[in-house]
Amino acid sequence: MVMGTLDKLAILADGAKYDVSCASSGVEKKNKGGIGNSKAFGICHTWSADGRCVSLLKILMTNYCIYNCTYCVNRNQNDIPRASFTPREIADLAIGFYRRNYIEGLFLSSGIEHSPNKTMERIYQVLDILRNEYHFFGYIHVKVIPGADPVLVKKTGLLADRMSVNIEQPSEQSLKLLAPQKSLPAVLAPMNQISDHILQNASERRLYRHAQKNKFVPAGQSTQMIVGASNDSDRVIVKASEALYQRFQLKRVYYSAYIPVNDSPLLPALTTAPPLLREHRLYQADWLMRFYQFQADEIVDERTPFLETDFDPKISWAFRNMHLFPMEINRASYEELLRVPGIGLISAQRIISQRRVAAISYDHLKKIGVSLKRARYFITCQGHYYGAIPVEAGLIRRALAPVQKPVQLTLF
Amino acid sequence: MIDYLYDGSFDGLLTAVYASYYEEKAQGIFPQAAYQNNFFVPSRTVETDLVKAEKVYHAIERKISDLSLKHIFYTYLSNEANKETKILNYLQLGFKLGRQIDDLHAQPEVLPIRQTARKVSFEAERFLGLLRFKDTGSFLYAVLEPDHHILILLADHFADRLAQERFIIHDRKRGLAVVSNCQDWYITDFPEEIGFTYSEQEKDYQELWRLYFSQISIENRKNKKLQTQFVPHRYRRHLTEFTTGYSDKNIN
Ligand code: SF4
Numbered sequence: 001m002v003m004g005t006l007d008k009l010a011i012l013a014d015g016a017k018y019d020v021s022c023a024s025s026g027v028e029k030k031n032k033g034g035i036g037n038s039k040a041f042g043i044c045h046t047w048s049a050d051g052r053c054v055s056l057l058k059i060l061m062t063n064y065c066i067y068n069c070t071y072c073v074n075r076n077q078n079d080i081p082r083a084s085f086t087p088r089e090i091a092d093l094a095i096g097f098y099r100r101n102y103i104e105g106l107f108l109s110s111g112i113e114h115s116p117n118k119t120m121e122r123i124y125q126v127l128d129i130l131r132n133e134y135h136f137f138g139y140i141h142v143k144v145i146p147g148a149d150p151v152l153v154k155k156t157g158l159l160a161d162r163m164s165v166n167i168e169q170p171s172e173q174s175l176k177l178l179a180p181q182k183s184l185p186a187v188l189a190p191m192n193q194i195s196d197h198i199l200q201n202a203s204e205r206r207l208y209r210h211a212q213k214n215k216f217v218p219a220g221q222s223t224q225m226i227v228g229a230s231n232d233s234d235r236v237i238v239k240a241s242e243a244l245y246q247r248f249q250l251k252r253v254y255y256s257a258y259i260p261v262n263d264s265p266l267l268p269a270l271t272t273a274p275p276l277l278r279e280h281r282l283y284q285a286d287w288l289m290r291f292y293q294f295q296a297d298e299i300v301d302e303r304t305p306f307l308e309t310d311f312d313p314k315i316s317w318a319f320r321n322m323h324l325f326p327m328e329i330n331r332a333s334y335e336e337l338l339r340v341p342g343i344g345l346i347s348a349q350r351i352i353s354q355r356r357v358a359a360i361s362y363d364h365l366k367k368i369g370v371s372l373k374r375a376r377y378f379i380t381c382q383g384h385y386y387g388a389i390p391v392e393a394g395l396i397r398r399a400l401a402p403v404q405k406p407v408q409l410t411l412f
Numbered sequence: 413m414i415d416y417l418y419d420g421s422f423d424g425l426l427t428a429v430y431a432s433y434y435e436e437k438a439q440g441i442f443p444q445a446a447y448q449n450n451f452f453v454p455s456r457t458v459e460t461d462l463v464k465a466e467k468v469y470h471a472i473e474r475k476i477s478d479l480s481l482k483h484i485f486y487t488y489l490s491n492e493a494n495k496e497t498k499i500l501n502y503l504q505l506g507f508k509l510g511r512q513i514d515d516l517h518a519q520p521e522v523l524p525i526r527q528t529a530r531k532v533s534f535e536a537e538r539f540l541g542l543l544r545f546k547d548t549g550s551f552l553y554a555v556l557e558p559d560h561h562i563l564i565l566l567a568d569h570f571a572d573r574l575a576q577e578r579f580i581i582h583d584r585k586r587g588l589a590v591v592s593n594c595q596d597w598y599i600t601d602f603p604e605e606i607g608f609t610y611s612e613q614e615k616d617y618q619e620l621w622r623l624y625f626s627q628i629s630i631e632n633r634k635n636k637k638l639q640t641q642f643v644p645h646r647y648r649r650h651l652t653e654f655t656t657g658y659s660d661k662n663i664n
Contacts, residue, residue: 009620013627031575039569044642045541046653049629051638055541058628096617097624099552099574100545102652138573259632274632353515367518 005093008083015063015074016109018259019166019224024055024104024139026219026251027161034135036098036105038161043104056107056141057097061085061122065111069168069179071229073261074111084113087125095134105139105161106130112145120148120156127159139219146186150193154216157197162219162251165190170240174230177266194221195248220251227282228275229258229267235296235305238285242296245289255282281307288314291345292338310402315341318378319393325378326391330359342375362386374400413439415455417447418496422488423465425496429503430464441496476506479514486529489561498524536565542643543570543581544652547617548608551578555650557585563599566590571597618652625653 025042044053060074062084068076085093094106108126112119123142130136141162144153157163165187169175172184194217201216223244225237241253257274260267285307288294292314299313300306308316318325318341327336329351337348347369354360354368362381366372377387377396389395414436418424420443432438439453447455472481484499492498498521505521506513516522535558543566545552552574563583567590570579574592581590582602589602648654 005616006620006623009623010627013624017628017630031572033575035574035576037569037573039540041537043537043541046625046651047639047642048625049636049639050633051635051642052629052633053642054625054628057624093620097621099547099577100617100621100652101541101543101554101570102621104541257633259630276633350515350517354517357512357515364518367523 005089008085008089009059009093011081011083012060012063012085013058015111016058016060016107018073018256018261019058019107019109019143019254023252024141027139029137029161029218031137032135034137035095036136036138038105038137038139045101045103055104056139057094057103057105058107059085059090059093059109061087061090061108061110061119061126062113063111064113066114067112067179067181069182070262070264070266071168071178071226071258075262078262087122087129090126091129091134094130095136098136098138105141107141109143110145116145116147117149117152120145120152124152124156124159127156131159141219144190144194146182146190148190150190153190153193154197157194157217158214160217162222163194163217164222164224165194166224167191167240167244168224168226169230170225170232170237171230174232178229191221191223191244191248191250198249221248222250222252222254224254224256226258227255227279228272233300233305234278234282234285234307235300235302237282238289238296238300241286242289253286255279255286277309278307281309281313285313288317293335311397311400312341314339315374315400319397322391322393326380326385326387327378328383329365329379329381330355340375340378342371342373342378344369344371413437413453415439415447415450415453416441417444417455417457418442419444419460421460422485423462424458424460425488425499426465426468427461428458428496429500430461430468431458432500438500440494441500442494443496472503472506475510476503477511477514480506483525483529486532487525489564490528490532491560492524492528492531495528498528532560532562533565535560536562539566540569542647542651544650545579546608546610547614549611551580553580553582553608555582555584557646557650558583561586563588563590567592567597567599571595622653 023042024038025040027038028040029038031037042055044055046054048054063074063080064082064084065074065076073080090106090108094103097103098105108123110119110123127140127142130140140160141164142156142160144163144165146165167187169178175182175184197216198220205215225240227237237255244250244253257276257279258268259274260270260272263270285299288299289296294317298317307313311319318339324339327340334348334352337343337351338345343351350368351360354364359382362384365375365381377389377391377399385391387396389399416428416431416438418428418441425441428438428441444457449455469481472484484502487495487499501521502525505519513522517526539556539558539562543554543556545554561583563581566581570581571592575595578594579592580602583589587601587603588599590597590599643651643654
């Protein structure tokens with residue numbers, strides 16, 4: 001059995017690797033008489049050679065696909081080795097890996113073989129075996145196939161921890177251009193359905209204690225956007241994310257730097273390097289919206305539709321809003337502190353908590369975890385300014401300009 | 413002032429703290445086994461006393477805080493030099509200030525405890541992921557060589573996760589193991605290297621995992637430095653995906 005499995009695994013893991021969402025976080029579950037549990041903080045099991053956290057067995061059910069999306073390795077017209085797993089093969093592989101603590105759970109995605117419904121049905125079968133036969137309580141994330149019957153989507157969602165519908169392109173035009181068989185309404189419909197079920201399920205659970213045995217996707221839904229396959233600006237992307245977060249209560253939007261896999265006049269040349277720094281800046285912008293109370297319009301306004309590459313979006317925002325600085329550390333509110341470059345969520349909280357006991361000196365800030373390299377130009381501490389140069393965007397920019405090539409960081 | 417020597421157990425350490433308050437004041441506390449005699453400071457070995465230890469334990473909980481207790485316990489599990497004396501200094505300040513101490517991150521008595529506790533919990537969390545079990549046919553077996561003594565922080569997690577399985581988690585550095593017999597676990601001496609035999613199926617899964625591991629990396633995004641930062645070389649000898657087997661061309 002194993003050689004067959006090995007060959008299929010080679011093909012179907014390869015086809016799944018471009019999907020960047022890999023987190024297992026967001027749901028805390030105990031083992032109730034089977035195998036597995038889930039930690040809300042998420043657990044990385046190893047890091048691959050590209051430095052990314054490996055948490056889930058990320059795999060395609062099949063890489064046969066009836067569609068022909070321009071940017072995708074698995075598109076119909078590509079001449080590549082193809083394979084399909086049976087639902088049982090995937091379930092056994094997931095359990096075998098899980099028992100050995102290789103993984104936190106399963107992330108199942110798929111090409112569209114025969115039809116959206118057939119494909120969705122097989123995804124459901126994997127979950128049925130894992131949850132109802134193996135009594136698996138670990139993490140499962142499944143991709144929803146746009147166009148699949150809502151009934152199938154619903155029963156799959158009752159067994160999954162997270163579901164995602166990938167929007168892939170941030171605007172309707174790019175989607176039309178690059179994925180002509182998909183349409184924005186077809187992608188948004190299941191997102192909407194999932195969001196409705198989540199809300200409905202939550203209120204039912206509040207009203208009747210035994211309403212539903214299972215929570216509908218307790219870790220919520222997410223989506224992914226490919227960055228750099230189309231010409232959309234960062235503003236279009238960040239605005240799209242904001243709208244998705246608001247409209248469908250998404251837990252995460254993932255950004256994936258486009259890696260050229262196909263030759264097409266509609267796409268960047270095959271030799272184009274994936275825009276990793278741009279992807280990184282988008283994650284930072286996303287982070288500002290989710291945790292630092294920033295609006296998309298503050299991060300990328302009409303006049304600056306692209307994020308700066310040399311500076312992170314928070315400091316870029318500060319440069320455009322110098323009239324707010326310097327801020328006095330001992331007086332600024334929590335919300336204001338969050339806007340200071342070099343102060344993070346934890347250091348802002350620590351400043352607030354320590355301030356209740358004693359005034360904060362400049363010396364304390366470093367121990368609290370503030371990055372003074374940046375922060376010192378934007379704060380005063382007990383009335384003193386430590387920046388040594390005037391509080392002026394141009395000068396601070398020069399002082400903070402990156403010396404070498406920016407290092408690629410990653411957030412997973 | 414004298415140096416107290418204790419037997420290395422957490423209760424022993426708390427007994428020494430007790431002695432410092434009710435008998436002679438301590439200059440420092442050291443594990444008996446590693447103590448370097450200092451001619452200028454007299455020393456005394458404390459006999460671990462569970463009643464006294466319990467009193468100190470509850471006093472920390474009630475008069476300082478749960479959080480402080482946790483930080484102290486994690487520091488005790490660390491391999492930090494002079495950790496006992498640092499704990500003593502922290503407690504002396506803590507019994508003066510009470511709960512407030514949790515907000516004083518920058519204090520010289522507080523910072524080292526915080527930092528050490530963070531290192532220990534970081535390593536423990538990391539091993540929730542980095543531990544690898546092998547199936548011997550009758551139980552699962554995992555080996556690790558962590559910097560800190562984190563076994564006790566791993567046990568509950570795996571006992572819940574693998575509730576239907578018997579398993580052994582072996583800290584080879586310290587000659588200790590967690591042995592779990594379906595949800596009930598205990599820590600025991602485990603000094604010997606035992607050569608278990610593994611089934612064909614076990615080897616198959618290892619091969620599948622190595623293959624998977626080499627497949628998922630994206631060539632255009634290679635970043636070995638980042639990988640090394642997350643998976644330091646010292647951890648790799650017990651990681652299936654970093655040890656040779658089926659195809660080792662992508663493994664390093
Ligand atoms: S439907 Fe999915 S798998 Fe098929 S070509 Fe489009 S992106 Fe690729």
